Amino acid sequence: MDTTAIDKALIAIIEKRQQLNALTYEDESYDDIEDELHELEDDFIDEYGETLEDLLGDVHEEYKVDTEVLSPLSYIAQEYVDTGANELGKQFDCNHGQGVPVEVDELESKPTRLVIIPNPLRVILNVDSKNRKIVWQNEA
Template identity: 40%
Template sequence: MVDIQALDKALQEIVKKRNELEKIDYNNPKYDDLEEQLHDLEDDFQSEYGEYLEDALQDVHDELCPDNDVLMPIAYLGKGIPVETDKYAGKDTKLLLETNPTRLTLTIGKDKKEVVWTAK
């Protein structure tokens, strides 16, 4: 059984760390430390929640975008992963992992979003 609140908190920590990294330059002396902290958070997240999220991603992929390979869950966080879906053929669609609550969202074009899975 997965602790959904802990899962979401871990995701939020990764998002926060990524945002910190984006705000500073590569030449900043803090950059390497922050990057290492981010990788540690991502590794811990993957070992703790990877299997749970990969199962959810597999179900969503099977239903919406069977021609696309399932990637590591962390890859879907942030900008999302472009996918091909018959339901929205010819449209720019991405699968995105979001927090609060932890969910997978399908973005269609620039202004349409559809929640396709929520952590329970």
């Protein structure tokens, strides 16, 4: 798995979403930016969708997640926080309320969510408003 390429593609989507979120619907460039975002997302799924679905399926299986594996795009947070940079580009994190809601057998009473965070590429299980666990990360 080429995690460097996945990181770069994911960062491009995040930056394009941030650019779009900064605009209003009335902005002349809104439709063009939205089209660019959809193109990035389509390319991301075409190139890495199957690989990421397999990875997410493994996470679901290992942590006994009762919900179905969704499109990898669903696991991209709506809002990320820029936490610095490295040789690959910006580094990100997100708050504990981000991600796809999932049901984890061991954590029935907790509002758990799975989210993909780039650079380094990792999948985080946000357990509640204060706790989280890295459930998969790039070993390279």
